[in-house]
Amino acid sequence: xxxxxxxxxxxxxxxxxxxxxxxxxxxxxxxxxxxxxxxxxxxxxxxxxxxxxxxxxxxxxxxxxxxxxxxxxxxxxxxxxxxxxxxxxxxxxxxxxxxxxxxxxxxxxxxxxxxxxxxxxxxxxxxxxxxxxxxxxxxxxxxxxxxxxxxxxxxxxxxxxxxxxxxxxxxxxxxxxxxxxxxxxxxxxxxxxxxxxxxxxxxxxxxxxxxxxxxxxxxxxxxxxxxxxxxxxxxxxxxxxxxxxxxxxxxxxxxxxxxxxxxxxxxxxxxxxxxxxxxxxxxxxxxxxxxxxxxxxxxxxxxxxxxxxxxxxxxxxxxxxxxxxxxxxxxxxxxxxxxxxxxxxxxxxxxxxxxxxxxxxxxxxxxxxxxxxxxxxxxxxxxxxx
Amino acid sequence: xxxxxxxxxxxxxxxxxxxxxxxxxxxxxxxxxxxxxxxxxxxxxxxxxxxxxxxxxxxxxxxxxxxxxxxxxxxxxxxxxxxxxxxxxxxxxxxxxxxxxxxxxxxxxxxxxxxxxxxxxxxxxxxxxxxxxxxxxxxxxxxxxxxxxxxxxxxxxxxxxxxxxxxxxxxxxxxxxxxxxxxxxxxxxxxxxxxxxxxxxxxxxxxxxxxxxxxxxxxxxxxxxxxxxxxxxxxxxxxxxxxxxxxxxxxxxxxxxxxxxxxxxxxxxxxxxxxxxxxxxxxxxxxxxxx
Numbered sequence: 001x002x003x004x005x006x007x008x009x010x011x012x013x014x015x016x017x018x019x020x021x022x023x024x025x026x027x028x029x030x031x032x033x034x035x036x037x038x039x040x041x042x043x044x045x046x047x048x049x050x051x052x053x054x055x056x057x058x059x060x061x062x063x064x065x066x067x068x069x070x071x072x073x074x075x076x077x078x079x080x081x082x083x084x085x086x087x088x089x090x091x092x093x094x095x096x097x098x099x100x101x102x103x104x105x106x107x108x109x110x111x112x113x114x115x116x117x118x119x120x121x122x123x124x125x126x127x128x129x130x131x132x133x134x135x136x137x138x139x140x141x142x143x144x145x146x147x148x149x150x151x152x153x154x155x156x157x158x159x160x161x162x163x164x165x166x167x168x169x170x171x172x173x174x175x176x177x178x179x180x181x182x183x184x185x186x187x188x189x190x191x192x193x194x195x196x197x198x199x200x201x202x203x204x205x206x207x208x209x210x211x212x213x214x215x216x217x218x219x220x221x222x223x224x225x226x227x228x229x230x231x232x233x234x235x236x237x238x239x240x241x242x243x244x245x246x247x248x249x250x251x252x253x254x255x256x257x258x259x260x261x262x263x264x265x266x267x268x269x270x271x272x273x274x275x276x277x278x279x280x281x282x283x284x285x286x287x288x289x290x291x292x293x294x295x296x297x298x299x300x301x302x303x304x305x306x307x308x309x310x311x312x313x314x315x316x317x318x319x320x321x322x323x324x325x326x327x328x329x330x331x332x333x334x335x336x337x338x339x340x341x342x343x344x345x346x347x348x349x350x351x352x353x354x355x356x357x358x359x360x361x362x363x364x365x366x367x368x369x370x371x372x373x374x375x376x377x378x379x380x381x382x383x384x385x386x
Numbered sequence: 387x388x389x390x391x392x393x394x395x396x397x398x399x400x401x402x403x404x405x406x407x408x409x410x411x412x413x414x415x416x417x418x419x420x421x422x423x424x425x426x427x428x429x430x431x432x433x434x435x436x437x438x439x440x441x442x443x444x445x446x447x448x449x450x451x452x453x454x455x456x457x458x459x460x461x462x463x464x465x466x467x468x469x470x471x472x473x474x475x476x477x478x479x480x481x482x483x484x485x486x487x488x489x490x491x492x493x494x495x496x497x498x499x500x501x502x503x504x505x506x507x508x509x510x511x512x513x514x515x516x517x518x519x520x521x522x523x524x525x526x527x528x529x530x531x532x533x534x535x536x537x538x539x540x541x542x543x544x545x546x547x548x549x550x551x552x553x554x555x556x557x558x559x560x561x562x563x564x565x566x567x568x569x570x571x572x573x574x575x576x577x578x579x580x581x582x583x584x585x586x587x588x589x590x591x592x593x594x595x596x597x598x599x600x601x602x603x604x605x606x607x608x609x610x611x612x613x614x615x616x617x618x619x620x621x622x623x624x625x626x627x628x629x630x631x632x633x634x635x636x637x638x639x640x641x642x643x644x645x646x647x648x649x650x651x652x653x654x655x656x657x658x659x660x661x662x663x664x665x666x667x668x669x670x671x672x673x674x675x676x677x
Contacts, residue, residue, distance in 0.1 A: 035501075036497060036501050038503070038600065038602070040501045040502050041502065181646075181647050208645075208646050209645065209646045209647045210646060211647075211649075211650070213602065213603075213605075213606055214606075215592075215596040215598075215603065215607075216396075216400055216595075216596065218396035218399070218400070218638070219393060219396055219637070219638040219639075219641035219642050219646070219649075220641055220646050222389065222392045222393055222396060222642070223641070223642060223646075225392075226389050239503045239598055239600070240598075242505070242597075242598055243596055243597070243598050246597065247596075249514075250512065250514055250521070250523045250525065250526075251392070251521050252514055252516055252521035267502065267503075270505060271503065271505040271598050272505075273505075
């Protein structure tokens with residue numbers, strides 16, 4: 001009996017040893033995505049692009065870390081479209097799954113709480129799509145966070161681009177804004193747009209708000225109609241914009257609408273249909289006017305998932321590109337080493353353009369594009385800089 | 387002037403939808419003195435039935451509306467038979483917890499089947515008339531008149547038919563009414579069916595007016611309808627309608643007067659004050675507790 005027991009113990013020890021040995025060969029990376037909740041299309045794009053990036057690197061034999069090649073293992077967490085679950089997911093990935101670095105969440109109202117956890121646990125977090133400046137800034141000191149990076153431009157930049165576009169390309173002297181006051185992203189960019197638009201000589205005639213999950217905007221839109229703007233800015237998420245446009249049209253509003261990068265999901269076209277034709281929005285990249293580097297990604301993504309990658313997918317892919325390059329440059333699988341090499345990474349050629357982190361900033365310098373919705377398709381309109 | 391007329395129209399549309407849902411809360415409370423917190427989610431299920439009928443069966447408006455109302459009524463009866471009936475003599479708190487649980491079940495069941503928000507195709511050709519600056523859409527006219535029609539029909543059923551008389555009798559006294567030969571279980575099921583059917587109709591109209599639907603849409607609307615029912619005097623059908631139009635009106639007018647951020651804050655403060663002045667609601671009567 002005792003012999004059998006010791007044999008059993010021995011075999012258990014051996015298997016544990018084997019699994020520990022094989023675990024050394026893999027790198028664990030975490031993803032936090034909005035897979036359920038009010039923007040599942042965003043989370044799905046993020047997850048798809050992450051899996052594609054990891055599949056590619058593993059198909060090539062793994063990632064070169066120092067002298068050996070390591071396979072990458074992905075741990076995907078759903079934040080259910082909730083701020084508290086975003087923080088909990090970050091906590092779980094860092095302490096329980098012991099990932100080396102995290103990509104996501106995407107929307108600013110989820111990325112900000114998750115970034116606090118990553119910062120205090122000293123783990124690199126790259127958010128692909130969160131454009132609110134607060135994501136990478138420490139709330140107390142207003143200095144850049146040490147461990148939080150992003151793969152996209154920030155709202156002060158985007159707001160400036162849109163203000164200039166409304167005034168110069170659309171010749172709109174009076175603008176109205178309708179935005180979700182309970183959401184970090186929407187509120188941030190609405191305010192930046194207002195400041196920039198007024199600085200450039202435009203006039204904001206209505207600055208109206210609502211709260212997340214509202215469906216009836218008739219009172220606000222009636223107010224906007226009464227103010228007679230030349231253009232209406234809707235910096236809101238893809239599931240809300242179609243409702244706002246439809247209700248505006250029913251109230252007899254014929255003013256053109258413009259939007260920001262939160263419009264960029266193919267779901268917007270499904271929900272809004274022909275009602276959105278002829279409107280413009282700013283975003284990170286144009287699938288129909290992409291650089292050669294991006295072409296391969298777009299074909300691979302289409303082959304794998306049967307849809308064109310939206311901006312979230314492209315930015316997630318770039319976030320993984322940044323991460324892979326920095327791990328390679330660091331030469332070892334260590335959280336602190338990754339942070340150091342990421343902040344000093346030379347210019348990275350991504351799907352959404354070239355990006356490089358400035359010395360004392362976690363926000364890459366990039367340019368924006370303006371897309372036009374034409375015949376139910378996103379089409380490239382112009383490159384934009386404020 | 388034009389501006390105010392437009393805002394009044396907006397308020398009427400919103401109030402009509404709240405009213406149809408508030409009726410379900412008030413009817414169930416009237417008969418069982420129980421608050422059916424799953425009712426807002428029955429409304430959501432109604433909107434999804436409308437989506438299924440319109441998208442997969444390709445039905446036009448009238449069959450969609452009828453099918454949705456029947457479907458929602460069945461859901462209402464099922465909830466009552468499977469979840470509430472076994473608890474009819476249990477403590478009131480157990481029934482309320484069950485209702486909350488059922489609401490969560492309906493939300494997450496729908497979420498599991500349809501995680502993405504769904505778009506409802508336009509079932510009716512929408513025409514917008516411009517009358518001296520006031521825009522009136524055919525959809526608004528339909529919503530307001532259909533809701534009013536259904537409310538008057540319900541009022542007639544409750545006050546002028548034998549079924550209605552039985553409902554009122556049960557609400558008056560549950561112990562002795564069965565002795566008069568009234569099938570209590572059947573009447574309670576009918577009440578749930580009517581309440582849920584109206585919520586289904588509200589779901590269709592909501593889906594037409596705000597054609598992006600998701601599994602969580604019933605929560606906030608359900609709360610607002612519940613508040614309407616309380617303001618009007620819970621248990622009282624006409625009160626629920628009045629309460630709903632008041633809430634719709636207050637919400638729209640607050641947004642029209644103040645920055646829209648203050649909407650819920652000001653609207654609910656006003657409603658709280660109203661409850662302080664009339665604790666039983668506008669048309670509610672104090673109930674004497676029988677010992």
